[in-house]
Amino acid sequence: MVIFKVVRHSNGGYRYMVNMLRYIFDDRALDMGFNGISCYGTNEERVQKALHEMLIVREFFGKVSGNPLIQFIVSYDSKVNNAHIASALTKEIAKFLDDRHQYIWVLHYKPRIEETGLNACYHAHIVINPVSYVDGKMYSESPENVHAFARYIAGITGTSVRIECAYETTDGKMNSFYDNHYIHPAFPISW
Amino acid sequence: MRDKSEKKPVTKSVRLTLEEAQMIQRKARDAGLKESDYIRHKLIDSGEIATPKEKVLLQNIMNSAYTALVKAGASEEEIRAFEREAGEIW
Numbered sequence: 001m002v003i004f005k006v007v008r009h010s011n012g013g014y015r016y017m018v019n020m021l022r023y024i025f026d027d028r029a030l031d032m033g034f035n036g037i038s039c040y041g042t043n044e045e046r047v048q049k050a051l052h053e054m055l056i057v058r059e060f061f062g063k064v065s066g067n068p069l070i071q072f073i074v075s076y077d078s079k080v081n082n083a084h085i086a087s088a089l090t091k092e093i094a095k096f097l098d099d100r101h102q103y104i105w106v107l108h109y110k111p112r113i114e115e116t117g118l119n120a121c122y123h124a125h126i127v128i129n130p131v132s133y134v135d136g137k138m139y140s141e142s143p144e145n146v147h148a149f150a151r152y153i154a155g156i157t158g159t160s161v162r163i164e165c166a167y168e169t170t171d172g173k174m175n176s177f178y179d180n181h182y183i184h185p186a187f188p189i190s191w
Numbered sequence: 192m193r194d195k196s197e198k199k200p201v202t203k204s205v206r207l208t209l210e211e212a213q214m215i216q217r218k219a220r221d222a223g224l225k226e227s228d229y230i231r232h233k234l235i236d237s238g239e240i241a242t243p244k245e246k247v248l249l250q251n252i253m254n255s256a257y258t259a260l261v262k263a264g265a266s267e268e269e270i271r272a273f274e275r276e277a278g279e280i281w
Binding site: 065066102 | 199224251
């Protein structure tokens with residue numbers, strides 16, 4: 001089973017963008033024996049350049065304020081036990097956003113055993129510029145959009161997807177919901 | 192929530208012939224932009240070489256070229272020169 005998290009910090013501003021990009025560009029993604037970073041529509045070698053290129057798109061459409069970034073985290077289960085498989089899956093999953101958004105995805109490795117018995121080793125951070133480079137419309141984390149993305153992930157991985165969302169409220173607190181919401185693949189794949 | 196400074200309270204009206212109006216409509220559609228965004232882009236960002244959509248596509252080509260350069264064993268100097276040129280897109 002894949003865990004699919006949607007994280008949004010509406011009030012984080014520019015500082016949140018910088019911190020988030022620094023976090024996902026840290027050395028963990030580069031210690032896998034190959035480049036665990038890929039970008040769409042932004043520079044993939046420099047954090048500052050990627051940030052600058054996202055801001056240019058936002059400025060063009062006059063939408064610099066508002067959600068600075070939206071982050072999707074895709075945690076694979078223990079069956080995805082190889083960085084190359086995790087990378088190939090992430091590359092396919094991120095294509096869902098190609099048509100409208102600039103994004104950066106990074107693969108991280110973090111072994112952990114949860115109470116549920118899941119052993120998620122590889123997880124991907126997919127960070128998008130919520131302002132579309134096509135027409136400037138903001139990405140909406142509506143249930144329809146989140147479910148559509150989760151269904152797409154279920155189709156790519158062939159396993160069930162559990163959705164979790166964490167949105168920052170106006171008073172700065174994180175509000176999590178949709179816990180234990182599952183999307184099942186139309187065509188399950190046994191790994 | 193959109194910041195107050197990003198609101199656009201001013202409307203400018205311009206008289207156009209039917210042909211001119213159709214031409215703007217067609218060009219905006221070809222660029223994948225709304226007419227207002229297209230007109231703003233042409234008048235205010237006239238020094239810009241491309242729309243965001245075109246820049247994103249160019250950047251993706253540059254990213255592929257960068258990967259190919261690195262794989263081909265290009266020198267540090269060649270890579271830096273390439274990066275400088277690629278930076279011109281934005």
